[in-house]
Amino acid sequence: MRHARGPLLRIDVGERTATSETIDDLLAEFVGGRGLNTRLAYERIPFDVDPLGPENRIYFSTGPMQYSKTSYTGRMAATAVSPLTNGLCSSNAGGFLSRNFTGAGYAAVEIVGESDDLLAIHVREADEDGTPNVTFEPVPDLAEAETSAVSTYLGEEHDLEPENVACVGPAGENEVRFASIMTSDTRAFGRGGLGAVLGSKGVKALTFAGDADAEIDIEWPADAGEVHREAATSDHIMKRQGTTSVTELANTVNALPSYYFSKQSFEGVEGISGDRVEEKKYKKGTCSQCAFACKLPTRDEETGLETEGPEFETVMAFGSNAGVDDIVDVMGANELCDELGMDTISCGDVVSMFLAAEDEFGNAELVHSLVEQIAYREAVGDKLAEGIHRTHEEFGVEDWTVKGLAFAGHDGRQLNGQGLSFATSNRGADHMYGEFYPFEYPLVGKEDALDPQGLDGKPPKLVVKENHNAVLDSAVICKFSRGTVTEDRLASLLDAEYDELLAMGSRVVELERAFNNARGFDRSDDTLPYEIDGFEDALSEYYEIRGWNEDGTVPGYEEADVPAVAGE
Numbered sequence: 277m278r279h280a281r282g283p284l285l286r287i288d289v290g291e292r293t294a295t296s297e298t299i300d301d302l303l304a305e306f307v308g309g310r311g312l313n314t315r316l317a318y319e320r321i322p323f324d325v326d327p328l329g330p331e332n333r334i335y336f337s338t339g340p341m342q343y344s345k346t347s348y349t350g351r352m353a354a355t356a357v358s359p360l361t362n363g364l365c366s367s368n369a370g371g372f373l374s375r376n377f378t379g380a381g382y383a384a385v386e387i388v389g390e391s392d393d394l395l396a397i398h399v400r401e402a403d404e405d406g407t408p409n410v411t412f413e414p415v416p417d418l419a420e421a422e423t424s425a426v427s428t429y430l431g432e433e434h435d436l437e438p439e440n441v442a443c444v445g446p447a448g449e450n451e452v453r454f455a456s457i458m459t460s461d462t463r464a465f466g467r468g469g470l471g472a473v474l475g476s477k478g479v480k481a482l483t484f485a486g487d488a489d490a491e492i493d494i495e496w497p498a499d500a501g502e503v504h505r506e507a508a509t510s511d512h513i514m515k516r517q518g519t520t521s522v523t524e525l526a527n528t529v530n531a532l533p534s535y536y537f538s539k540q541s542f543e544g545v546e547g548i549s550g551d552r553v554e555e556k557k558y559k560k561g562t563c564s565q566c567a568f569a570c571k572l573p574t575r576d577e578e579t580g581l582e583t584e585g586p587e588f589e590t591v592m593a594f595g596s597n598a599g600v601d602d603i604v605d606v607m608g609a610n611e612l613c614d615e616l617g618m619d620t621i622s623c624g625d626v627v628s629m630f631l632a633a634e635d636e637f638g639n640a641e642l643v644h645s646l647v648e649q650i651a652y653r654e655a656v657g658d659k660l661a662e663g664i665h666r667t668h669e670e671f672g673v674e675d676w677t678v679k680g681l682a683f684a685g686h687d688g689r690q691l692n693g694q695g696l697s698f699a700t701s702n703r704g705a706d707h708m709y710g711e712f713y714p715f716e717y718p719l720v721g722k723e724d725a726l727d728p729q730g731l732d733g734k735p736p737k738l739v740v741k742e743n744h745n746a747v748l749d750s751a752v753i754c755k756f757s758r759g760t761v762t763e764d765r766l767a768s769l770l771d772a773e774y775d776e777l778l779a780m781g782s783r784v785v786e787l788e789r790a791f792n793n794a795r796g797f798d799r800s801d802d803t804l805p806y807e808i809d810g811f812e813d814a815l816s817e818y819y820e821i822r823g824w825n826e827d828g829t830v831p832g833y834e835e836a837d838v839p840a841v842a843g844e
């Protein structure tokens with residue numbers, strides 16, 4: 277199997293030390309990205325760790341595909357114990373950081389410890405004898421700096437581009453439980469609050485640069501060129517509207533959460549549709565090397581507001597779910613989240629929760645004010661910064677989360693297989709983990725779409741899809757390559773049999789599950805806030821296919837040295 281190259285760089289921010297070690301055996305087994313991170317986390321993070329304590333570790337890595345010049349590979353993975361879900365969580369960001377990360381020459385970077393000073397950490401290629409080249413720069417003047425201000429500082433003082441940088445905004449420093457790690461100014465390791473983990477360590481920014489990857493010479497199969505050619509010549513609607521191309525379809529089939537999940541369609545959808553986003557798009561946007569270029573740099577001429585996006589999930593969370601029907605208002609919330617460093621899904625959903633409690637749906641001014649209050653933990657924002665799961669009772673509303681993670685769109689009450697995948701996902705109610713929804717939308721020209729209602733026959737398909745996605749996240753390949761990076765091509769790109777890859781993906785999912793079992797997670801966490809006919813039987817079937825216990829645990833996990841669960 278092709279895999280990422282290079283050693284693991286271990287950075288202790290409390291001791292201000294950097295050491296490296298070879299991890300070739302782990303790379304051969306887990307490829308890179310999420311797989312490698314998960315394996316490292318399983319071995320090195322104590323099961324009882326406090327997610328916001330010094331012993332939590334955050335891993336960054338790429339996969340073998342980042343050495344190619346192929347489309348869909350401008351991404352990388354980050355993994356830590358989430359302060360939002362309390363379980364192990366991998367998050368994935370696009371942009372251009374992945375190429376600079378491979379340039380620094382490491383397969384993975386581990387950050388551990390806690391610094392009293394706010395730090396920027398600069399990672400460069402190691403010396404010829406392998407000695408790491410890492411500098412720790414106190415940056416007190418960047419306290420509570422927004423994303424673009426961090427980029428400006430690093431550009432002026434270090435001649436770096438936003439593409440060299442991963443940083444946190446005020447939300448990460450203030451340990452907002454759904455803070456993101458931002459890169460390339462507008463791209464986010466969004467889900468699971470990994471920005472709060474980095475912020476809790478006193479790390480404001482990490483920078484990566486170098487040319488180490490130039491020495492890596494891989495003879496790529498013809499499929500790599502084919503994938504790139506198809507990405508370039510595709511006329512897919514996502515190249516114009518990104519993920520918002522699904523907004524109206526989701527609304528039509530009753531799968532667009534609205535008014536804090538009290539409805540499944542939104543009468544104001546026209547004002548926040550993909551067409552509205554396309555009207556605001558003023559240039560092409562992409563990730564490193566990617567000819568598909570589905571990103572959405574948008575501008576509103578009237579107000580001068582510029583942002584990148586909003587993507588479909590942001591349109592759902594800050595639009596339909598908040599009762600807001602003007603795309604410019606959604607763009608405003610999107611831009612605030614990027615600058616302040618927060619996941620737009622979790623932030624939009626918790627804001628929508630507050631609007632439900634206060635009967636203030638549609639109040640865009642209040643929405644924007646709440647976003648800022650959350651990032652700085654001011655007024656009611658201090659409570660909302662804890663997320664829906666921890667605060668919903670106080671606000672007298674339902675808990676619309678799975679494992680503490682707020683729901684993405686593609687409503688599982690309509691798309692039942694997607695509903696099951698929200699429940700089984702080790703990181704909670706996220707749409708990209710099992711990514712079942714494409715099977716269930718009645719897409720034009722897609723004769724084999726599944727009946728969205730019911731779960732018959734879906735658990736085996738979900739297991740394969742979760743395993744497949746774990747392979748993509750380990751390789752690291754963008755999931756919007758669907759249809760282009762076929763099973764055969766994936767096998768050829770990674771120089772392996774497809775079944776061998778799926779087995780690797782399965783091991784990744786199982787390691788995540790076992791880690792979370794050790795923290796107290798079981799079947800009672802694989803639940804939904806709504807009923808689906810046949811759900812419990814389908815869940816049992818899912819466990820059986822995976823070879824897990826009926827209670828949702830991995831056999832033998834308890835034989836590990838498992839201390840009590842930390843935190844709540």
Ligand code: SF4
Pocket residue numbers: 347348349350351370371561562563566567568569570571754755756757
């Ligand atoms: S398909 Fe879109 S999100 Fe994926 S790598 Fe390409 S530009 Fe980035």
